[in-house]
Amino acid sequence: MATIRSSPSGPLVDAVLAPIASETVLANPESDTALPVGAPSSALLDFLSALPASGDIAVRRAGEWQLEPVNDVVATLLVESPGMPAVFIYSPVNSAPILASYNVAASVDPGAGLRDIIFTRPFASVNYCAIAGVRSATQTTIRSQTTTDVTVGSIRIMSVIENANLGDPTNWYLVAFGDLAPL
Amino acid sequence: MAIPQQLPIAVRRPNAPLAIVWIVLEQRDRRGAPMVINPTLAYIESQIRAAFGDDWQSFRVIEARDVPTDRTFRDAWRDRDGVIEVDLPAAKALHRAAVDRRAAARIEALERQVVTALVTGAPASRMALLRDRRLALLAARDDARIDAAASVDELAAIDPLASIADD
Numbered sequence: 308m309a310t311i312r313s314s315p316s317g318p319l320v321d322a323v324l325a326p327i328a329s330e331t332v333l334a335n336p337e338s339d340t341a342l343p344v345g346a347p348s349s350a351l352l353d354f355l356s357a358l359p360a361s362g363d364i365a366v367r368r369a370g371e372w373q374l375e376p377v378n379d380v381v382a383t384l385l386v387e388s389p390g391m392p393a394v395f396i397y398s399p400v401n402s403a404p405i406l407a408s409y410n411v412a413a414s415v416d417p418g419a420g421l422r423d424i425i426f427t428r429p430f431a432s433v434n435y436c437a438i439a440g441v442r443s444a445t446q447t448t449i450r451s452q453t454t455t456d457v458t459v460g461s462i463r464i465m466s467v468i469e470n471a472n473l474g475d476p477t478n479w480y481l482v483a484f485g486d487l488a489p490l
Numbered sequence: 491m492a493i494p495q496q497l498p499i500a501v502r503r504p505n506a507p508l509a510i511v512w513i514v515l516e517q518r519d520r521r522g523a524p525m526v527i528n529p530t531l532a533y534i535e536s537q538i539r540a541a542f543g544d545d546w547q548s549f550r551v552i553e554a555r556d557v558p559t560d561r562t563f564r565d566a567w568r569d570r571d572g573v574i575e576v577d578l579p580a581a582k583a584l585h586r587a588a589v590d591r592r593a594a595a596r597i598e599a600l601e602r603q604v605v606t607a608l609v610t611g612a613p614a615s616r617m618a619l620l621r622d623r624r625l626a627l628l629a630a631r632d633d634a635r636i637d638a639a640a641s642v643d644e645l646a647a648i649d650p651l652a653s654i655a656d657d
Contacts, residue, residue, distance in 0.1 A: 400561065404512040406493055411514055412527075415541040418507040419564040425540045427517060427525075461540050472591060475561050 393435070394426055394483040400475045410487075420466045420473025428487050429460040435485025439464040441476035449476055459488065497529050498554055500569045501538055502547040507565040508574065510557055511549075513537055562646050576642045586636055589650055593627045596651065600624050603657065626654045 396408040404414050415423035441451040448469050456463035464481060468474035495515040503509060513534060517525045527533065538546055556574055558567065566580035604620050606612075630650035639645035 404498075404510075405496055405514060408494055408514060408517070411517070413514060413537040413541070414512045416510040416512070417503075417541070418509070419561065423541045425537055427514075469595075475564065 392482050393430065393485055393487050394424070394481065396424055396479070396481045398422070398479045400477060400479065419475055420468070421463060422479050423461055423463045424481055425461045431459070431486040431488045433457050433459055435483055437462050437481060437483040440480035441466045442478040444477040446474065449474065451476070498552050498557060499534060499538070499549050500552045500574060501542070501549045502569055503542060503545060504547055508567040508569050509542070511538055511541060563642065578642060578645070581642055581645055582636055582639065585645055585648070586631070589633070589636070590631050592651055593630050596656065597624060597627050600627065623654060627651070630654065
């Protein structure tokens with residue numbers, strides 16, 4: 308039996324997972340997929356990563372056990388797991404724009420030194436924490452910053468060269484944390 | 491992590507550079523389960539609207555190889571007759587603005603050198619040298635070769651500041 312909490316600071320997910328029936332699908336039933344109370348995000352991520360791609364999992368909510376689709380459970384956990392990034396993207400500026408991403412529906416190149424990231428699943432509010440980064444193979448005075456163009460579904464980031472001018476980096480990076488909108 | 495499948499879209503916008511929207515077609519959730527996107531016209535439009543609202547004119551699906559890799563004049567890209575190319579007049583304006591910025595920075599530095607020369611009582615030859623450099627930098631902003639350039643490659647090769655010495 309295991310209790311999952313997505314943050315050590317509080318019971319953000321009131322769910323208990325356990326192999327209560329033979330048809331219950333758990334990723335690793337022989338070793339028990341236990342997560343201790345207050346497990347760090349990395350442990351939660353490991354747990355989620357080990358789950359099967361489909362099937363049901365036993366969940367107890369408000370004292371009642373039930374089988375729920377594992378995808379729904381995971382989606383709920385992700386909504387309520389502020390310790391994990393809700394969005395990330397690694398993108399070179401040129402022809403293969405996205406090399407790695409999560410929760411990104413589109414990467415938009417509107418012009419030199421600008422990049423709009425459209426989220427697959429929006430945030431619950433604009434009060435999320437987005438951290439942008441750039442790397443340049445040619446410029447030594449380059450920095451990134453987010454702009455005021457922040458919505459629940461997208462964000463614009465920009466690359467500034469020599470403290471004043473928009474200019475292309477070699478690579479773009481964005482990581483964002485916050486509560487995603489409920490499904 | 492596998493590189494996600496993507497669909498590039500060229501988006502024309504009024505009074506703005508051509509935009510390239512890279513729509514992610516295959517994503518994976520935390521557990522590696524694939525989430526495949528069907529890029530219907532409605533879905534493509536929804537992504538464009540997410541980026542630009544109603545501030546766009548038209549779009550077309552392109553291939554990754556259609557996107558220029560040389561971004562020297564990125565903001566001068568235009569989509570004409572099915573080809574993304576650099577608009578030469580727009581590129582000249584960008585090039586001139588870039589020369590202006592670089593010249594302004596050098597003039598600012600030069601003026602600090604002039605002050606230093608005055609304070610330290612530099613010889614007349616030094617003062618004349620600084621004056622000539624300043625005039626050359628001012629003149630560089632109006633370099634006629636920029637207007638006369640017949641191609642993007644020719645334009646890119648023009649650097650009016652290259653021949654002006656610096657300390």
